[in-house]
Amino acid sequence: MRRRRLPPKRHLTARRLRLGAELRKLREATGMKAREAATLLGADAVQMSQIESGVAGVSAERVRRLAGHYACTDEALIEALIAMATDRTRGWWEEYRGPLPPVFADVAEVEHHATFLREVVITHVPGLLQTADYARAVYTYMVPGLPERELTPRVEHRMERRAVIEGAKPTPYETLIHEFALRIRVADRQASRAQLQQILDKIEQGHATVRIIPTDQDGFAGAGASMMYTGGPLPRLDTGLRDAPTGTAFIDAEPQLAQLRTLFRKVEKATLDPVASRDFIHRLTKEM
Structure with a gap:
């Protein structure tokens, strides 16, 4: 069953852009293509592009799954990325x-x-x-x-x-x-x-x-x-x-x-x- 996509963010804030950039860096470090990562996530290439560009949000579960697919064992980094993904601060x-x-x-x-x-x-x-x-x-x-x-x-x-x-x-x-x-x-x-x-x-x-x-x-x-x-x-x-x-x-x-x-x-x-x-x-x- 396909997961429902999180709605695109209304504002491309610097914090959301940074989260996407860090997820992209982790993927690129493995040599994995975006479409390959999307398949592992049960998503499509468009959704993966939206996540990495900060246009679409990403859940804590998906951040952890992506980190696993990318063989990232830096727990402090993973938790920091999850905090960025789930932050709902309206300053x-x-x-x-x-x-x-x-x-x-x-x-x-x-x-x-x-x-x-x-x-x-x-x-x-x-x-x-x-x-x-x-x-x-x-x-x-x-x-x-x-x-x-x-x-x-x-x-x-x-x-x-x-x-x-x-x-x-x-x-x-x-x-x-x-x-x-x-x-x-x-x-x-x-x-x-x-x-x-x-x-x-x-x-x-x-x-x-x-x-x-x-x-x-x-x-x-x-x-x-x-x-x-x-x-x-x-x-x-x-x-x-x-x-x-x-x-x-x-x-x-x-x-x-x-x-x-x-x-x-x-x-x-x-x-x-x-x-x-x-x-x-x-x-x-x-x-x-």
């Missing part, structure tokens, strides 16, 4: 699907499920540390003519993202910020001073570990190093995020993740330690 970010492009909700969802967050920023203060005035100034400048009905939800979304480092169970967050980003006045002097104070407050409250890359640092050629690295339940389920010409790129290939890990460590060597960084921001605040 605050879902309210922004529709009013904002899907990537806004996808970024927030990835952050929500992360075990840790590491970020490198060169030209702007990290979104997780921005004040509303700073965020508004950035969006206004970057998207000229953006109507208020689209500008306001962008700013509100950015403010709500901070819950991941400020909530009852804050996610460990470390960011490397170039001095250049702190000195740029995206609005006016008052807004810049308030933004610096916001960063200091988050440091004092334990919400962020901040390291500054000073402009007089020799041997730093990382002007294009901006990125976010989010920890998964297992290292192979980590996710990298980088801005691309077509928008935010979500990175899950191990060679690329390894490059991002190396990049973070390399940039970190050019930073002041957290205490010196805090003192640096204090001095800069007085200069404003």
Whole structure:
């Protein structure tokens, strides 16, 4: 008897896409064709394609059966994939699907499920540390003519993202910020001073570990190093995020993740330690 197919997901979220990608990686590691895996699952090639592309959901039973067919014995990985498949969390970010492009909700969802967050920023203060005035100034400048009905939800979304480092169970967050980003006045002097104070407050409250890359640092050629690295339940389920010409790129290939890990460590060597960084921001605040 053929099993009833789970209905296609309404939104192709980054989390669903990642689940499908991981199932595809397991299959490809065995050299098995998609149609062969579909037959073993009692499905057809179309359904298998939908599962691996994130279009269709997949049950915990089927994830475990697929893992068995693929000779995967990594129980921790299997359980992590099952958790992704059965997660029914409807977070605050879902309210922004529709009013904002899907990537806004996808970024927030990835952050929500992360075990840790590491970020490198060169030209702007990290979104997780921005004040509303700073965020508004950035969006206004970057998207000229953006109507208020689209500008306001962008700013509100950015403010709500901070819950991941400020909530009852804050996610460990470390960011490397170039001095250049702190000195740029995206609005006016008052807004810049308030933004610096916001960063200091988050440091004092334990919400962020901040390291500054000073402009007089020799041997730093990382002007294009901006990125976010989010920890998964297992290292192979980590996710990298980088801005691309077509928008935010979500990175899950191990060679690329390894490059991002190396990049973070390399940039970190050019930073002041957290205490010196805090003192640096204090001095800069007085200069404003």
